[in-house]
Amino acid sequence: MADEADTGGIATQAGAIPSHVAIIMDGNGRWAEARGQARHAGHRAGVNSVRSTIEECIRHGVKVLTLFAFSSENWRRPKGEVSLLMELFLTALQREVKRMQSNDIQLRVIGDISAFPDKLQQRIRASEDATRDNQRLVLQIAANYGGRWDITQAARRLAGAVRNGELDPDDIDEEAFARATALGDLPDPDLFIRTGGELRISNFLLWHCAYTELYFTPVLWPDFDAEAFAAALAAFASRQRRFGQTGAQLGG
Ligand code: IPE
Numbered sequence: 442m443a444d445e446a447d448t449g450g451i452a453t454q455a456g457a458i459p460s461h462v463a464i465i466m467d468g469n470g471r472w473a474e475a476r477g478q479a480r481h482a483g484h485r486a487g488v489n490s491v492r493s494t495i496e497e498c499i500r501h502g503v504k505v506l507t508l509f510a511f512s513s514e515n516w517r518r519p520k521g522e523v524s525l526l527m528e529l530f531l532t533a534l535q536r537e538v539k540r541m542q543s544n545d546i547q548l549r550v551i552g553d554i555s556a557f558p559d560k561l562q563q564r565i566r567a568s569e570d571a572t573r574d575n576q577r578l579v580l581q582i583a584a585n586y587g588g589r590w591d592i593t594q595a596a597r598r599l600a601g602a603v604r605n606g607e608l609d610p611d612d613i614d615e616e617a618f619a620r621a622t623a624l625g626d627l628p629d630p631d632l633f634i635r636t637g638g639e640l641r642i643s644n645f646l647l648w649h650c651a652y653t654e655l656y657f658t659p660v661l662w663p664d665f666d667a668e669a670f671a672a673a674l675a676a677f678a679s680r681q682r683r684f685g686q687t688g689a690q691l692g693g
Pocket residue numbers: 466467468469470471472510511512515526637
Protein backbone atom coordinates (compact mmCIF):
# COMPACT_ATOMS: atom_id res chain seq x y z
CA MET A 442 0.00 0.00 0.00
CA ALA A 443 1.20 3.50 -0.70
CA ASP A 444 1.55 6.03 2.08
CA GLU A 445 -1.71 7.30 3.47
CA ALA A 446 -2.36 11.01 3.44
CA ASP A 447 -4.97 12.79 5.56
CA THR A 448 -7.45 14.62 3.38
CA GLY A 449 -10.36 15.62 5.56
CA GLY A 450 -10.73 12.23 7.21
CA ILE A 451 -10.69 10.31 3.94
CA ALA A 452 -7.87 7.77 3.76
CA THR A 453 -6.07 8.24 0.47
CA GLN A 454 -3.14 6.66 -1.26
CA ALA A 455 -0.64 9.46 -1.58
CA GLY A 456 0.06 10.14 -5.20
CA ALA A 457 -2.93 8.20 -6.51
CA ILE A 458 -3.95 10.77 -9.08
CA PRO A 459 -5.82 9.35 -12.07
CA SER A 460 -3.96 9.82 -15.36
CA HIS A 461 -7.19 9.90 -17.34
CA VAL A 462 -10.48 11.32 -16.05
CA ALA A 463 -13.67 10.95 -18.13
CA ILE A 464 -16.76 12.96 -17.20
CA ILE A 465 -20.43 12.82 -18.14
CA MET A 466 -21.37 16.46 -17.62
CA ASP A 467 -25.04 16.01 -16.71
CA GLY A 468 -27.65 18.14 -14.97
CA ASN A 469 -27.54 21.44 -16.88
CA GLY A 470 -31.26 21.38 -17.67
CA ARG A 471 -32.31 20.61 -14.10
CA TRP A 472 -29.97 23.30 -12.78
CA ALA A 473 -31.73 25.90 -14.93
CA GLU A 474 -35.23 24.59 -14.26
CA ALA A 475 -34.61 24.78 -10.49
CA ARG A 476 -33.98 28.50 -11.00
CA GLY A 477 -37.05 29.01 -13.14
CA GLN A 478 -34.83 29.53 -16.19
CA ALA A 479 -34.78 27.95 -19.65
CA ARG A 480 -32.54 24.87 -20.14
CA HIS A 481 -30.30 27.05 -22.32
CA ALA A 482 -29.18 28.96 -19.21
CA GLY A 483 -27.95 25.70 -17.70
CA HIS A 484 -25.86 24.85 -20.77
CA ARG A 485 -24.33 28.33 -20.71
CA ALA A 486 -23.55 28.03 -16.99
CA GLY A 487 -22.00 24.61 -17.63
CA VAL A 488 -19.25 26.20 -19.73
CA ASN A 489 -17.75 27.69 -16.53
CA SER A 490 -17.52 24.23 -14.98
CA VAL A 491 -15.68 23.01 -18.08
CA ARG A 492 -13.14 25.78 -17.67
CA SER A 493 -12.64 25.20 -13.95
CA THR A 494 -12.38 21.41 -14.37
CA ILE A 495 -9.65 21.84 -17.01
CA GLU A 496 -7.74 24.12 -14.62
CA GLU A 497 -8.12 21.64 -11.76
CA CYS A 498 -6.88 18.76 -13.93
CA ILE A 499 -3.75 20.73 -14.75
CA ARG A 500 -3.26 21.70 -11.10
CA HIS A 501 -3.59 18.08 -9.90
CA GLY A 502 -1.46 16.59 -12.67
CA VAL A 503 -4.19 14.72 -14.57
CA LYS A 504 -2.85 13.98 -18.08
CA VAL A 505 -6.00 13.26 -20.09
CA LEU A 506 -9.49 14.69 -19.57
CA THR A 507 -12.41 13.41 -21.66
CA LEU A 508 -15.66 15.37 -21.48
CA PHE A 509 -18.96 14.04 -22.84
CA ALA A 510 -20.45 17.11 -24.51
CA PHE A 511 -23.02 15.65 -26.92
CA SER A 512 -24.07 12.04 -27.26
CA SER A 513 -25.18 10.25 -30.41
CA GLU A 514 -28.64 10.17 -28.76
CA ASN A 515 -28.79 13.90 -27.97
CA TRP A 516 -30.05 14.59 -31.54
CA ARG A 517 -33.40 13.45 -30.17
CA ARG A 518 -33.68 16.71 -28.20
CA PRO A 519 -35.75 19.67 -29.41
CA LYS A 520 -34.16 21.38 -32.43
CA GLY A 521 -33.57 24.65 -30.58
CA GLU A 522 -31.62 22.93 -27.82
CA VAL A 523 -29.48 21.02 -30.33
CA SER A 524 -28.60 24.25 -32.19
CA LEU A 525 -27.75 26.05 -28.97
CA LEU A 526 -25.40 23.24 -27.98
CA MET A 527 -23.70 23.45 -31.41
CA GLU A 528 -23.38 27.20 -31.11
CA LEU A 529 -21.88 26.98 -27.62
CA PHE A 530 -19.39 24.42 -28.89
CA LEU A 531 -18.40 26.58 -31.85
CA THR A 532 -17.98 29.77 -29.83
CA ALA A 533 -16.05 27.94 -27.10
CA LEU A 534 -13.63 26.59 -29.72
CA GLN A 535 -13.17 30.04 -31.22
CA ARG A 536 -12.58 31.63 -27.83
CA GLU A 537 -10.56 28.96 -26.05
CA VAL A 538 -7.92 27.91 -28.57
CA LYS A 539 -5.62 30.78 -27.56
CA ARG A 540 -5.94 29.80 -23.92
CA MET A 541 -5.20 26.16 -24.84
CA GLN A 542 -2.02 27.28 -26.56
CA SER A 543 -0.79 29.27 -23.57
CA ASN A 544 -1.68 26.42 -21.19
CA ASP A 545 -0.07 23.72 -23.36
CA ILE A 546 -3.38 21.86 -23.86
CA GLN A 547 -3.87 19.48 -26.80
CA LEU A 548 -7.45 19.35 -28.07
CA ARG A 549 -8.95 16.22 -29.60
CA VAL A 550 -12.56 15.78 -30.59
CA ILE A 551 -13.88 12.22 -30.59
CA GLY A 552 -17.17 11.20 -32.18
CA ASP A 553 -18.78 11.22 -35.60
CA ILE A 554 -18.25 14.87 -36.46
CA SER A 555 -19.30 14.29 -40.09
CA ALA A 556 -22.87 14.96 -38.90
CA PHE A 557 -21.97 18.52 -37.83
CA PRO A 558 -22.31 21.69 -39.92
CA ASP A 559 -19.27 22.28 -42.20
CA LYS A 560 -18.22 25.38 -40.32
CA LEU A 561 -18.06 23.49 -37.05
CA GLN A 562 -16.12 20.59 -38.64
CA GLN A 563 -13.55 23.01 -40.05
CA ARG A 564 -13.20 24.78 -36.71
CA ILE A 565 -12.70 21.45 -34.94
CA ARG A 566 -9.96 20.37 -37.37
CA ALA A 567 -8.23 23.77 -37.17
CA SER A 568 -8.29 23.72 -33.35
CA GLU A 569 -6.90 20.18 -33.28
CA ASP A 570 -4.14 21.11 -35.73
CA ALA A 571 -3.21 24.27 -33.82
CA THR A 572 -2.81 22.41 -30.51
CA ARG A 573 -1.39 19.13 -31.84
CA ASP A 574 2.05 19.43 -30.20
CA ASN A 575 0.86 20.55 -26.78
CA GLN A 576 1.81 18.21 -23.95
CA ARG A 577 0.53 19.24 -20.54
CA LEU A 578 -3.05 17.99 -20.84
CA VAL A 579 -4.90 16.15 -23.59
CA LEU A 580 -8.45 17.50 -23.61
CA GLN A 581 -10.85 15.21 -25.46
CA ILE A 582 -14.30 16.46 -26.22
CA ALA A 583 -16.75 13.67 -27.03
CA ALA A 584 -19.20 15.18 -29.51
CA ASN A 585 -21.77 13.07 -31.34
CA TYR A 586 -20.02 10.26 -29.54
CA GLY A 587 -21.53 6.92 -28.62
CA GLY A 588 -19.68 3.94 -27.16
CA ARG A 589 -21.46 1.60 -29.58
CA TRP A 590 -20.63 3.87 -32.52
CA ASP A 591 -16.98 3.77 -31.45
CA ILE A 592 -16.85 -0.04 -31.22
CA THR A 593 -18.63 -0.32 -34.56
CA GLN A 594 -16.33 2.12 -36.35
CA ALA A 595 -13.28 0.31 -34.92
CA ALA A 596 -14.61 -3.01 -36.28
CA ARG A 597 -15.25 -1.39 -39.68
CA ARG A 598 -11.75 0.11 -39.74
CA LEU A 599 -10.11 -3.25 -38.92
CA ALA A 600 -12.29 -5.06 -41.48
CA GLY A 601 -11.17 -2.52 -44.10
CA ALA A 602 -7.52 -3.16 -43.25
CA VAL A 603 -8.11 -6.91 -43.60
CA ARG A 604 -9.84 -6.42 -46.96
CA ASN A 605 -6.90 -4.31 -48.19
CA GLY A 606 -4.47 -7.03 -47.18
CA GLU A 607 -2.84 -4.79 -44.55
CA LEU A 608 -3.96 -6.83 -41.56
CA ASP A 609 -4.16 -10.53 -40.76
CA PRO A 610 -7.38 -11.34 -38.81
CA ASP A 611 -5.24 -13.39 -36.41
CA ASP A 612 -3.47 -10.18 -35.41
CA ILE A 613 -6.70 -8.59 -34.13
CA ASP A 614 -6.21 -8.72 -30.38
CA GLU A 615 -7.48 -6.41 -27.62
CA GLU A 616 -4.60 -4.02 -28.11
CA ALA A 617 -5.13 -3.71 -31.87
CA PHE A 618 -8.85 -3.26 -31.33
CA ALA A 619 -8.30 -0.56 -28.70
CA ARG A 620 -5.98 1.32 -31.08
CA ALA A 621 -8.73 1.36 -33.72
CA THR A 622 -11.18 3.05 -31.32
CA ALA A 623 -11.45 6.82 -31.07
CA LEU A 624 -9.02 6.91 -28.14
CA GLY A 625 -6.24 5.37 -30.22
CA ASP A 626 -3.08 5.12 -28.13
CA LEU A 627 -4.42 7.05 -25.14
CA PRO A 628 -4.84 5.08 -21.91
CA ASP A 629 -8.27 3.97 -20.69
CA PRO A 630 -9.93 6.28 -18.16
CA ASP A 631 -8.85 5.60 -14.55
CA LEU A 632 -11.73 7.60 -13.13
CA PHE A 633 -15.23 8.08 -14.55
CA ILE A 634 -17.34 10.86 -13.05
CA ARG A 635 -21.03 11.43 -13.72
CA THR A 636 -22.65 14.53 -12.29
CA GLY A 637 -26.40 15.07 -12.02
CA GLY A 638 -27.29 11.98 -10.00
CA GLU A 639 -28.20 9.48 -12.74
CA LEU A 640 -26.64 6.04 -12.24
CA ARG A 641 -25.94 5.02 -15.83
CA ILE A 642 -23.25 5.11 -18.50
CA SER A 643 -25.52 6.50 -21.28
CA ASN A 644 -23.44 4.95 -24.09
CA PHE A 645 -20.20 6.75 -23.10
CA LEU A 646 -16.82 4.95 -23.30
CA LEU A 647 -18.15 1.37 -23.27
CA TRP A 648 -14.99 -0.39 -24.45
CA HIS A 649 -12.66 1.77 -22.38
CA CYS A 650 -14.43 1.72 -19.00
CA ALA A 651 -13.94 -2.04 -18.48
CA TYR A 652 -11.78 -1.38 -15.39
CA THR A 653 -12.44 2.28 -14.72
CA GLU A 654 -13.39 3.40 -11.20
CA LEU A 655 -16.94 4.80 -11.31
CA TYR A 656 -17.95 7.87 -9.31
CA PHE A 657 -21.47 9.29 -9.30
CA THR A 658 -22.40 12.57 -7.65
CA PRO A 659 -25.76 14.34 -7.31
CA VAL A 660 -24.02 17.70 -7.90
CA LEU A 661 -25.42 19.25 -11.08
CA TRP A 662 -22.79 20.07 -13.72
CA PRO A 663 -22.99 23.90 -13.42
CA ASP A 664 -22.31 23.49 -9.66
CA PHE A 665 -19.37 21.14 -10.18
CA ASP A 666 -16.49 23.23 -8.82
CA ALA A 667 -12.92 22.67 -7.60
CA GLU A 668 -14.18 21.26 -4.30
CA ALA A 669 -16.51 18.78 -6.00
CA PHE A 670 -13.66 17.66 -8.28
CA ALA A 671 -11.35 17.24 -5.26
CA ALA A 672 -14.01 15.03 -3.63
CA ALA A 673 -14.02 12.79 -6.70
CA LEU A 674 -10.21 12.57 -6.63
CA ALA A 675 -10.29 11.70 -2.92
CA ALA A 676 -12.83 8.93 -3.59
CA PHE A 677 -10.61 7.59 -6.36
CA ALA A 678 -7.54 7.63 -4.11
CA SER A 679 -9.40 5.60 -1.46
CA ARG A 680 -10.21 2.77 -3.91
CA GLN A 681 -8.14 -0.37 -4.28
CA ARG A 682 -7.89 -1.27 -7.96
CA ARG A 683 -7.49 -5.02 -8.10
CA PHE A 684 -7.85 -5.84 -11.82
CA GLY A 685 -8.95 -9.36 -10.92
CA GLN A 686 -6.35 -10.03 -8.24
CA THR A 687 -7.12 -10.42 -4.53
CA GLY A 688 -6.60 -7.70 -1.96
CA ALA A 689 -3.98 -9.86 -0.24
CA GLN A 690 -1.96 -10.17 -3.45
CA LEU A 691 -1.84 -6.41 -3.58
CA GLY A 692 -0.77 -6.18 0.05
CA GLY A 693 -3.90 -4.42 1.27
C1 IPE B 1 -26.08 17.63 -19.85
O1 IPE B 1 -27.12 18.22 -19.18
C2 IPE B 1 -25.73 18.36 -21.11
C3 IPE B 1 -25.97 17.60 -22.34
C4 IPE B 1 -26.50 16.41 -22.43
C5 IPE B 1 -25.56 18.23 -23.56
P1 IPE B 1 -28.64 17.88 -19.54
O2 IPE B 1 -29.08 18.85 -20.59
O3 IPE B 1 -28.80 16.47 -19.86
O4 IPE B 1 -29.36 18.23 -18.17
P2 IPE B 1 -30.52 17.42 -17.48
O5 IPE B 1 -30.05 16.02 -17.32
O6 IPE B 1 -31.72 17.52 -18.36
O7 IPE B 1 -30.70 18.12 -16.16
